[in-house]
C-alpha cells in the first residue's frame with residue numbers, strides 16, 4: 001500500500017514497524033538515524049576481521065555522501081514552506097528539518113494551499129531519500145553455505161525457492177558492511193554471528209559430513 005507523506009517522514013525520522021519475512025513486525029529506528037549510526041559504527045569499530053575493511057570504507061563513503069544529500073534535500077524542502085519571520089531551524093539537522101516541514105505542509109494542506117503536483121514532488125523526494133538510504137544500509141550479500149543445518153531437530157540441507165523443485169541451501173551467510181558476518185538457517189532461524197561462531201558452524205558441518 002502506498003505510504004502517506006506523514007508515514008514517509010516517519011519512516012525516515014522515527015522508530016516504526018517494518019514487516020519482515022513471515023509477516024512479523026519488527027520495530028526499527030528511522031532510516032536517517034540508522035544512516036548516521038552506520039557512519040559512526042564504520043568509523044572506529046573493528047569486528048575482529050580484516051575482510052570487512054574494504055566493505056566498511058565503501059559503505060562509509062556512500063553513507064557520508066548520502067547523508068549530505070539527505071540533509072540538503074530536507075533543508076531545501078523546509079526552505080520552500082517557511083516564510084520570512086518563521087523561527088529559524090537548524091538545517092544541518094535533517095530530521096528536525098523534515099518534522100518541521102511536515103508541520104508546515106500539513107497546515108498548508110488544511111488551508112487548501114497545496115496542489116497535486118506539489119504533493120507528488122514531496123512524495124517523490126521522500127520516497128527517493130528512503131530508497132537511497134535503504135540501498136546504502138542494506139547492500140546485503142547472501143551466500144549459500146553447503147551442508148546440513150547442525151541444529152538438533154532441524155538437520156535440513158535444502159530450502160525450496162519455488163514449487164517447481166528449485167532449491168537453495170538451507171544455510172546461508174549474510175554479509176552486511178560494517179556488521180559481523182552472520183550465518184542463518186532458513187528452516188529453524190538459528191543464527192551464528194561473528195567469525196568464532198561461524199567457525200563452530202563449519203566444524204559442526206564437517207563433523208556431520210564425515211559421519212553421514
Ligand SMILES: [Zn+2]
Nearest residue numbers: 149154185188
Ligand atoms: Zn536449521
